[in-house]
Amino acid sequence: MFPIRDHNPSDRVPFVTYALIAVNVTVFLSYVGLFNDPRALNMFFYEWAILPARVVQGGGYETLVTSLFLHGGFMHIIGNMLFLWIFGDNLEDLMGHWRFLLFYLACGIGAGLVHVAMAPYSTVPTVGASGAIAGVMGGYLLLFPRARIDILLIIVIFFRIFTIPAWVMLAVWFGMQFIGGLGADPMAGGVAYWAHAGGFVIGTIFTIPVFLSNGGRAFWLRHAGRPPHPEAKYARSNVPRVGRRRRK
Numbered sequence: 551m552f553p554i555r556d557h558n559p560s561d562r563v564p565f566v567t568y569a570l571i572a573v574n575v576t577v578f579l580s581y582v583g584l585f586n587d588p589r590a591l592n593m594f595f596y597e598w599a600i601l602p603a604r605v606v607q608g609g610g611y612e613t614l615v616t617s618l619f620l621h622g623g624f625m626h627i628i629g630n631m632l633f634l635w636i637f638g639d640n641l642e643d644l645m646g647h648w649r650f651l652l653f654y655l656a657c658g659i660g661a662g663l664v665h666v667a668m669a670p671y672s673t674v675p676t677v678g679a680s681g682a683i684a685g686v687m688g689g690y691l692l693l694f695p696r697a698r699i700d701i702l703l704i705i706v707i708f709f710r711i712f713t714i715p716a717w718v719m720l721a722v723w724f725g726m727q728f729i730g731g732l733g734a735d736p737m738a739g740g741v742a743y744w745a746h747a748g749g750f751v752i753g754t755i756f757t758i759p760v761f762l763s764n765g766g767r768a769f770w771l772r773h774a775g776r777p778p779h780p781e782a783k784y785a786r787s788n789v790p791r792v793g794r795r796r797r798k
Contacts, residue, residue: 552629553636553719554711557698558777560643566651567638571631574679577619578627585623592675595620599675602666614662615655620677630679636699637683637690640777644693645760657685657753664748668731681745684727685753691720692757693764696775715775724750 584591600617604610621627642650661681690697695717703710724747731743761769772778 552702553633553699554702555700556636556716557700557781558640558694560639562643564639564642566647567634567642570638570654571634574619574621574627574631578621595675595677599677600662600665601675602669602672605666606670614659617662617677618658618679618682621679622677626678630683633683634679634686637686640694640697641686641689643777644764653689653756654682654686656756657749658682660752661685661745661749665742665745668744676742676745680742681749684746684749685756687720687723688750688753689757691717692754692761694775694777697777698781
């Protein structure tokens with residue numbers, strides 16, 4: 551299940567969201583050649599990625615930030631930047647540019663600390679913007695639960711685009727991270743489920759002051775749980791149906 555777009559583009563240009571995407575892509579391209587040299591790539595990640603054991607011992611605090619701009623492959627960065635592009639602009643619109651940037655970094659650092667707490671002796675490098683973006687998703691859920699999201703559902707060879715409320719997609723995503731965290735060994739490599747779940751919760755909490763300053767529940771009622779501007783209208787593509795040929 552992949553979100554591909556929302557129906558609520560922001561009123562103003564989301565400069566910070568675009569800048570974060572640009573920085574992530576630029577940094578990734580700067581070391582993409584190291585993927586052909588696993589030893590050099592590991593050395594690079596050991597220098598700039600989060601190593602929980604190192605942080606617990608009192609070092610590598612800067613990696614709580616630098617790791618947010620590193621990714622482990624093309625699909626990793628494409629997926630993260632897609633989520634940031636979909637959910638980041640509306641939060642930036644409501645929070646303002648600088649406050650959104652601080653919010654993003656705080657969520658990422660908080661998610662990294664959650665990961666360290668759950669795997670304090672791990673020496674596996676942890677990279678990715680997922681924790682910060684999970685925070686953005688948590689904030690989006692609180693502010694715009696009924697915003698409409700188009701998702702691409704893929705089941706084996708079945709492809710279909712559905713439009714669903716944001717809260718459904720985000721609740722399912724969070725549930726998957728939470729369940730994944732319960733079933734995974736946080737000391738091993740793989741997906742940092744607790745960083746995702748922690749970032750989501752932290753983002754929700756950090757968004758509460760914004761929610762309350764805009765009227766709290768009255769904000770939901772004024773805008774029906776959606777961003778406070780008109781929805782975008784997307785035209786449906788009509789795929790012609792081809793009948794079955796008769797054999798003579």
